[in-house]
Amino acid sequence: MDMAFDILKVVRPNIAKLKPYSSAKDEYSGEANVLLDANENALGSPLTKWYNRYPDPYQKEIKEKLAFIKQVPASQIFLGNGSDEIIALLFTAFCEPGKDNIIICPPTYPMYEVNANINNIEIKSAPLLPDFQLNIAHIEQLVDANTKIIWICSPNNPTGNSLDRIDIETVLNHFDGLVVVDEAYINFSKQKSFCQSLIDYPNLVVLQTLSKAWGLAGLRLGMAFASEAIVGYLNKVKAPYNINLPAQELTLKALEEVGQVNDMIQELVQLRIALAGVFEEMPLVEAVYPSDTNFLLVKIPNATKLYQFLLTKGIVVRDRSSLPNCADTLRITVGTEQENTALVDAMIEWMDQQLA
Numbered sequence: 001m002d003m004a005f006d007i008l009k010v011v012r013p014n015i016a017k018l019k020p021y022s023s024a025k026d027e028y029s030g031e032a033n034v035l036l037d038a039n040e041n042a043l044g045s046p047l048t049k050w051y052n053r054y055p056d057p058y059q060k061e062i063k064e065k066l067a068f069i070k071q072v073p074a075s076q077i078f079l080g081n082g083s084d085e086i087i088a089l090l091f092t093a094f095c096e097p098g099k100d101n102i103i104i105c106p107p108t109y110p111m112y113e114v115n116a117n118i119n120n121i122e123i124k125s126a127p128l129l130p131d132f133q134l135n136i137a138h139i140e141q142l143v144d145a146n147t148k149i150i151w152i153c154s155p156n157n158p159t160g161n162s163l164d165r166i167d168i169e170t171v172l173n174h175f176d177g178l179v180v181v182d183e184a185y186i187n188f189s190k191q192k193s194f195c196q197s198l199i200d201y202p203n204l205v206v207l208q209t210l211s212k213a214w215g216l217a218g219l220r221l222g223m224a225f226a227s228e229a230i231v232g233y234l235n236k237v238k239a240p241y242n243i244n245l246p247a248q249e250l251t252l253k254a255l256e257e258v259g260q261v262n263d264m265i266q267e268l269v270q271l272r273i274a275l276a277g278v279f280e281e282m283p284l285v286e287a288v289y290p291s292d293t294n295f296l297l298v299k300i301p302n303a304t305k306l307y308q309f310l311l312t313k314g315i316v317v318r319d320r321s322s323l324p325n326c327a328d329t330l331r332i333t334v335g336t337e338q339e340n341t342a343l344v345d346a347m348i349e350w351m352d353q354q355l356a
């Protein structure tokens with residue numbers, strides 16, 4: 001691995017050359033009274049008058065607010081229809097189908113792999129070590145001239161732990177492609193975000209989302225923080241109006257409520273700690289893995305049978321038993337106090353049956 005990062009060696013040549021679609025809003029974004037440039041319906045809509053207009057393609061107002069909250073310049077922010085859209089766009093912009101490869105560190109969020117398969121991109125795997133930390137030597141071994149993106153999820157889904165910051169910095173320092181640090185769960189963690197390290201790493205992309213700590217999974221608002229060059233290529237390949245107008249309006253409202261979100265984070269962390277405590281006391285539970293997220297990975301014999309039993313009680317968790325180093329594990333999202341009690345009661349009932 002050498003260290004000279006050159007974005008022109010990472011971006012797909014056709015995307016570097018691409019002349020992107022120029023929307024009516026790209027060509028005129030000032031204040032005007034008579035808007036006859038975008039084939040919108042001038043009469044309004046059956047819903048509300050103002051949804052007849054296309055939204056701001058670059059979501060400037062949101063980015064200004066986010067710039068203040070995240071302390072990252074607005075020009076280094078990209079917004080997607082969930083971070084899932086941004087994951088897809090990173091492949092579109094940077095990974096040449098049939099030629100390039102990516103590195104993932106399983107068990108991890110499956111969408112990196114799914115998007116690689118959609119795009120016919122080779123997937124190289126450096127599984128996490130048994131303590132769910134990065135295997136740096138293995139990653140280093142896998143890198144070749146066509147490796148474009150190393151995907152790192154911290155805190156990691158489904159294991160729940162934060163990855164060692166020094167390890168992530170090692171990858172950033174020694175890899176001359178993109179390193180995506182997916183921080184979907186960062187607000188539940190005591191670890192510092194990598195957003196403040198963008199200045200040190202031109203190859204860093206930080207992903208965050210409003211779907212978890214902000215409680216807005218239904219809104220579909222994901223964020224990427226990266227160099228202006230990387231943001232520029234993402235802007236080139238995105239659909240012109242990828243964040244719809246109601247989503248933009250609600251996001252602006254939500255961003256006013258940082259205090260309420262912080263209170264919810266505190267509450268969820270307390271609920272997680274309490275739930276982990278209850279699991280640890282359960283006779284059949286073999287491990288409750290440390291979590292920096294709003295979920296717990298729990299190891300329990302016959303996890304798949306427990307999963308099915310819970311379904312009969314109308315309780316859905318995630319069976320992660322088929323993933324590397326995750327045999328007999330369930331990933332359980334922290335719910336409300338009531339939901340957690342329902343889960344615990346059902347688990348106790350199942351365990352009583354096992355022990356009888």
Ligand SMILES: Cc1ncc(COP(=O)(O)O)c(C=O)c1O
Pocket residue numbers: 081082083084085109153157182184185208209210211217220221222
């Ligand atoms: C690690 C990770 N990244 C990204 C996402 C997707 O987030 P979004 O709702 O912003 O698309 C998830 C959702 O579960 C996730 O766990």
